Amino acid sequence: MNMDKPVRRVAIFALLLFFGLMAQVNYVQGSQAEDLRTDSNNARQYADVFNSPRGQISAGGEVLVVSKETGKDNPKYGRSYQDGPIFAPITGYFNGNATQVERAYNSLLGGKDKRITQQRWFDTFIGKKAEGANIELTLDPDAQRTAYEQLKGKTQQGRRGGAVVMDVKTGAIKVAASWPSFDPNEVAPQTGEKGAKRLEQLNKGSGVIRPLVDNALSQTFPPGSSFKTVTAAVAMERLNLSIGSSVNTGQLILPESGRPLPNSHDSGSCAGSAPLKGAFAESCNTSFAKMALDMGIQQLHDGSAKFGFGERVKMEPDMFAAESAVPVSVTDAKGQTVETGKDGTARSGIGQENVRATPLQMAMVACAVANNGKIMNPYVVQNVRAKDQSELYNASPKEFGEAMSGDHADQLAEMMRAVITEGTAKNLQGMRIAGKTGTAEQDPASGIPNSRWFVGFSPIENPRYAFAVVTEGSGDGATNAGPIAGAIMSKVLKK
């Protein structure tokens, strides 16, 4: 009896074992590799991001963010931000983790995006690292600097300010400035431990100041009278009002508490009855509170949703604005649901109570007014180019939605012009801007200052840009936000 046959069979079995191993290695290094590389436990991906230069971020032909060699092993590359605090609301920071554009375009900046790796498949195949792509922002750097300086000058110490300018035809964000801000250079990879500590400190903030949360896109404020634009738009549609409709501007007794809702003044248009245009221009609280009461909070809520209230507006993949809201009910600190009652509805109509809006949201409202009722989806990245200058992405303007009819928009635009010519913001004449003022109280009893708004468009005829400016402090929107808008728009219109 010889043993050759079983030896051969065992030899074949041994081969099968090796085939099994080969199949498994193919599975792990081939099919599974991508998942494993991006596994959250995989520390390599985090360390790896410092080993190659990221792409640049620029705006208006000016390079704002670059990667620089540190001369050390780890991190091999640092990140340097030109005018860091000024552009931080859009660029965000990068230290392995990232925010804003640094985060939304992380894979393109880091060279790991499929659009790069597929184009450079041969480089990928031979293990050559793909180079990060460069990003061009929609921002106007000069206007952004002006906005930052202006906000810094006009905002009360320890309080916040924000400004947004968007192109009404495309939705491109031209300015998104925030005061106070932070310097991303302080937390960039090259800062190491120190940067990590600084980031923790920034994250904690002090008082209401959260430097990492910008006040242009990511922070909400009570919009006050500037919200009357929304109330007017919804009321024109649902209550069949028009620019000439006569509205009651006289006294309003709140139905639940029985107390009166005051106007800032009871003269002029606010003396008892006026056309809608006059009530808007002079910002009569009682007329808009009544409109809100006539419609009910649900109608106001649904109408404002068309402008973007109630959702986190998506500007870029993985880059969202904070949610603005006209709540029908809110959850209080004890976790109980509190309905917005009649008094609350009246106050919601004038942008108080629980109504909150980001400057971006109010700029979108102005965009609807200036662009025949259509809101364009806001975006911040114009294009992305690979290192060889081939275009990987180019923004294509999208409509966010139609908030009102073109006719109503034209009437509202007319009313906004009246604010400058005959209304609350006569001081802004000659600045090529029109808009609505807003001065929202934020618990004056506790010493919290007003949030002061100016929301509108520019130039006055055939508007091309919509804007919203907010600063916190004492006084009103016409004098403390309007001039900022004028200064910013004079820079934007120069282009």
Place this chain on the structure above:
Amino acid sequence: MQSIGEQIRARLPYQRRNAASFALLIFAMVLTLSAFAEVGLARDGSIPAGLFVYGGGLAVLAFAAYFVQAKFTPYADPLLLPLAVALNGIGLAMIYRLDLDTSADRKAAALAGKKVVADAADAPSQLMWTFVGIVLFVAAVLIMRDTDKSDAPLSFTPKTAQRYTYLIGLTAVIFLLLPIAPGIGAEINGARVWIQLGPFSVQPGEFAKLLLVVFFAGYLVNKRQAMSLIGKKIGPLSVPRARDLGPIMVLWFFSLGVLFVQKDLGTALLFFGLFISMLYIATQRVSWVVIGVGLLAAGVFVATLLPFMGHVNQRIDIWQNPKPYFDGGCLLESGKVVPVNPNTEIYKRFDTQGSLSPGFSACAELGGSYADSAQLMKGLFALAQGGVLGTGLGQGEPWRTPLSFSDFIFDSIGEELGLTGLMGLLLVYSLIVQRGMKTAVAARDPFLKLFAGGVSFVLALQVFVIVGGVTRLIPLTGLTTPFLSQGGSSLMANWILIAILVRMSHDARKPAPQAIQDEGMTQIVSTR
């Protein structure tokens, strides 16, 4: 009927293939030296000094081994030596590369007077053990003589071992038990497979593996007639007598013991698989394979049911679903896995209390059983990083995986040489195994057939268990990767294994003695 081996021999007489062996050896050296050069070029942009020390050292050793092989075993299989040298060389280059990454840290630690990590990549000692391994190869080739000289006084041939079957079996068992013995046994990295001999740690298991093959071969050659012929026919299977079941039952208990006591599925699989395969070769009875596999499956199944054997379940759980165990996971009785990694509160609490292993203590408090899959996952991350073509030697970060130079060296190579490199490595292994099997087919003596088949298969199984473990094909077990892993015992045992195959292949392939035609009626009578 002629056996297959005889048919091959009749048609195709073996020739000396020393030129082929030499050419392949040069190729293996080019491979190794290029690997060293690449490490240096990638890291410093120049040819490293290590190329001359390590690469040159290996080249001198390899060519010395070649000349001994060509002189004393000219008919030996030409592939075995170059393949082993290629594996040893690539392993040495990888360890040299890992050593470069950690040696600076070690120097700094030594200068600062801190404790130096004993457990790190160490290229000089690996070169030394390579030297010892190849010297053992040369010595073994020189000492062992051809089988037909078995009867000459004081001659030692592979067949000599058959005379001492039971003595060798006993030695194997003693070797396996030594690490458990108090005093000389030592635990390193949680595995009790070492003994401390002066300054050296030795893994007797590596040698026990070879001794077991000899014992099985000797035992089965004696018993195979009875075990293969006698039995009742039940259906398609012929079931052996109960008394012949004895040895397989002993091995079964032994393997399950390893599984239960040492939680070591891989080693159990290695020994049991080896025995079953040799039993099959010896008896040609499929029923033995069915009985063996059935017994092992039943044993493992019972183990998963027993409550106090929870860790077997856990091993399987980690293997199937390693993610929750990353950096520490706690398997509760409900079957839920709670993370106890350094990010968790409970870990931090035990850490601030100064617990030596906070994860373990935290899990004990939760009443579950602790395990950590970070090693396995990090190995897989290394493989993923390598992708198809790898990062290139010296350009990856294989040091991120714990034990990247020993248990996980396959993953380290996978990171830097990629899928392509690993396919090459697996082909080299399977070639060694197939050449060993070919030697078994060509061998004339049944003991030698079993011996050659056994050592070849045990090599295949060991590669399967460890490589399958680190690639998550099967649950992970800490075994050495033959010729690649850092460690002297493994290198010595595997070089002896190659020496045995070389000697046996020479024996099997050399032409039969020529009959002297002139002497008329005289016949050559083999004494075998």
